[in-house]
Amino acid sequence: MTAPRSLQWRISLWLGVGVALFWGIATVATAQRLGHEMDKVFDSALEETAQRLLPLAVLDILSREKGDTSQRIVTLRDHDEYFTYVVRDERGGTLLRSHHADDSVFPPFSKMGFVDTPTHRVYFDAALQGTITIAVAEPLAHRREVAKEALLGLAWPLALLVPASLFLVWAIVRLSMSPIRNLRTAIETRGSGDLTPVPVAGLPSEIAPIADAVNHLLLGLDRALKAERSFTANSAHELRTPVAAALAQTQRLIAETKDAASRERAHQIELALQRLSRLSEKLMQLARAEGGRLQGGETADIAGVAKMVVDEMVRKSGTTARIVLDVPETPVPAGIDADAFAIVLRNLIENGLKHGRPGLPVSIVLSKAGVLTVSNDGPPVPPNLLSRLLQPFERGQTVVEGSGLGLAIVSAIAAGTGGEFVLTSPLPGKQFGFEAKFSAPPAGAEGRRERRADRMASGAVKGAS
Numbered sequence: 125m126t127a128p129r130s131l132q133w134r135i136s137l138w139l140g141v142g143v144a145l146f147w148g149i150a151t152v153a154t155a156q157r158l159g160h161e162m163d164k165v166f167d168s169a170l171e172e173t174a175q176r177l178l179p180l181a182v183l184d185i186l187s188r189e190k191g192d193t194s195q196r197i198v199t200l201r202d203h204d205e206y207f208t209y210v211v212r213d214e215r216g217g218t219l220l221r222s223h224h225a226d227d228s229v230f231p232p233f234s235k236m237g238f239v240d241t242p243t244h245r246v247y248f249d250a251a252l253q254g255t256i257t258i259a260v261a262e263p264l265a266h267r268r269e270v271a272k273e274a275l276l277g278l279a280w281p282l283a284l285l286v287p288a289s290l291f292l293v294w295a296i297v298r299l300s301m302s303p304i305r306n307l308r309t310a311i312e313t314r315g316s317g318d319l320t321p322v323p324v325a326g327l328p329s330e331i332a333p334i335a336d337a338v339n340h341l342l343l344g345l346d347r348a349l350k351a352e353r354s355f356t357a358n359s360a361h362e363l364r365t366p367v368a369a370a371l372a373q374t375q376r377l378i379a380e381t382k383d384a385a386s387r388e389r390a391h392q393i394e395l396a397l398q399r400l401s402r403l404s405e406k407l408m409q410l411a412r413a414e415g416g417r418l419q420g421g422e423t424a425d426i427a428g429v430a431k432m433v434v435d436e437m438v439r440k441s442g443t444t445a446r447i448v449l450d451v452p453e454t455p456v457p458a459g460i461d462a463d464a465f466a467i468v469l470r471n472l473i474e475n476g477l478k479h480g481r482p483g484l485p486v487s488i489v490l491s492k493a494g495v496l497t498v499s500n501d502g503p504p505v506p507p508n509l510l511s512r513l514l515q516p517f518e519r520g521q522t523v524v525e526g527s528g529l530g531l532a533i534v535s536a537i538a539a540g541t542g543g544e545f546v547l548t549s550p551l552p553g554k555q556f557g558f559e560a561k562f563s564a565p566p567a568g569a570e571g572r573r574e575r576r577a578d579r580m581a582s583g584a585v586k587g588a589s
Contacts, residue, residue: 131304136297138292147286154276162256162274166267169236170247173207174260181211181220181258182251209260219256233257240264248412303327307335364401423567426465427456430490433469446477451490458494458564460541465564468537469496471530472560476500479558492563501557505549513547534562541565 210230211220218227229244239246245260251258303326307357310322321339324332374397378390436448458465469488470535476486480500489497505513514535531547551557 128395131303132297132528136294137470139293143289143293143503143586144286147282147465150280151282155271157269159276160276162267162271166245166262167247170207170238170245170260170262171249173209174247174249174258177209177260178211178251178256178258180248182256185211185219185256191505206266206437207260209258211256211258214255214257229261230259230579233259250313258427271552275327276478300328304331311338319343319349324432329375349476367397371401424460424465425455426458426462426494426564427451427454427490427495429462429465430469430488430496433466434488436475437470446480446483446485447473447488448485449488451488452492456492457492457567459567460564464537465542468562469498471534472496472498472562475530475560476558494566496562496564497559498562499551499557499559504556505547505558510547514545531560534560539560 126432183502186487205222206226208222208225208229209221210218210225210227212218212233216232221227229241230246231239231241233560234247234251236250239248241261243265244263245267246259246261249258250256307322307327314320321342322335324335324339327335371394374390374394378387378394381390383389430451438447473486473488476498477500479502480486481502483499486500488500489499491497513531515532535545537543542565544561546561546563548559548561549557551559
């Protein structure tokens with residue numbers, strides 16, 4: 125038999141087996157002791173019967189007339205006769221017997237006391253200097269039957285006590301293991317970005333050191349992650365000022381120079397600085413998303429946010445031909461910060477515009493349930509590459525310029541806020557296209573965010589089959 129992996133079931137099983145074994149041993153010992161005591165009681169009854177009957181038999185025999193021989197006592201009514209007796213003279217002749225007595229059962233008198241035959245327990249006694257003897261016999265089968273009934277009388281309560289004991293052991297162990305289950309639940313239900321200490325109050329002394337060790341590990345991880353994110357965010361922030369200054373000087377150089385070759389080189393420098401500026405902005409967004417600072421504790425109308433983001437991007441690009449927006453007219457409340465949702469939508473739209481087929485629109489659909497779907501035309505993405513697109517700086521098989529951070533930022537925000545982010549390619553029912561679906565956490569769902577964050581942190585990807 126394979127031992128259960130659960131500690132609770134292991135303790136319950138072995139304690140239950142121990143209790144059942146203990147009850148079994150106690151029952152056997154009690155039965156043996158009871159049998160011994162019953163033999164003593166039956167022997168005493170045999171002896172007492174013989175001593176009571178012998179004087180009566182002697183008086184009866186002495187009062188007979190000469191010539192009277194053996195007499196059989198006639199019973200007044202039929203009954204179970206467990207004791208039978210025979211009264212004999214010194215020559216072994218029968219003088220008196222019980223009505224069911226069988227002479228073959230009684231051996232010849234040899235001594236006073238108990239004698240065992242294959243079928244009976246016999247007690248001998250004598251009077252008148254051994255001239256009159258009495259033998260009282262009891263069937264051994266009767267003793268075994270009584271012992272069997274007594275054992276069954278003990279076994280029936282045990283048949284109820286043993287299962288009740290097993291259930292009681294299981295209930296006590298389960299109750300005692302509740303602090304451990306609470307610790308497990310506290311660890312399981314927290315999100316991947318929640319590195320706060322787990323509660324140790326009320327834990328047994330055997331488990332408290334484990335919880336302390338977990339807390340020390342979480343503290344170390346929190347420090348390491350904060351240092352990493354701080355370095356990324358600070359580096360990106362510190363780059364903004366010199367990049368902006370260099371970009372301004374380059375634009376001034378373009379305006380002042382008259383040489384065509386110099387102007388072309390200055391334009392190349394301007395484009396490179398603009399790419400560097402966008403990269404620093406993406407790095408800051410990624411650091412903020414992974415650090416949990418975009419988690420919204422308030423309810424936001426993401427339909428209104430979507431309209432504002434699209435209007436802003438249309439104003440900057442100067443065209444609406446490639447952006448098709450479909451949002452409900454009524455507010456769509458969601459448990460996500462407005463800035464976080466704006467970053468999600470902006471990155472998904474930029475990804476669709478860059479990697480979609482030129483001239484074809486990017487479709488943006490927001491459902492009343494808070495599910496944002498951004499899809500674009502284009503060649504399908506291989507399944508083995510689809511899951512890697514959620515990793516930072518992973519750009520896939522494309523020659524389009526980009527940092528490879530947009531989808532990673534959205535994935536980090538989904539993990540931090542308790543939303544869902546799924547990539548699908550090709551489009552459902554088609555042989556081409558790419559779809560990114562972000563499900564915002566419902567309003568008031570803070571309690572469910574932590575339970576879903578671990579699953580989302582792995583960047584679940586559909587359509588890989």
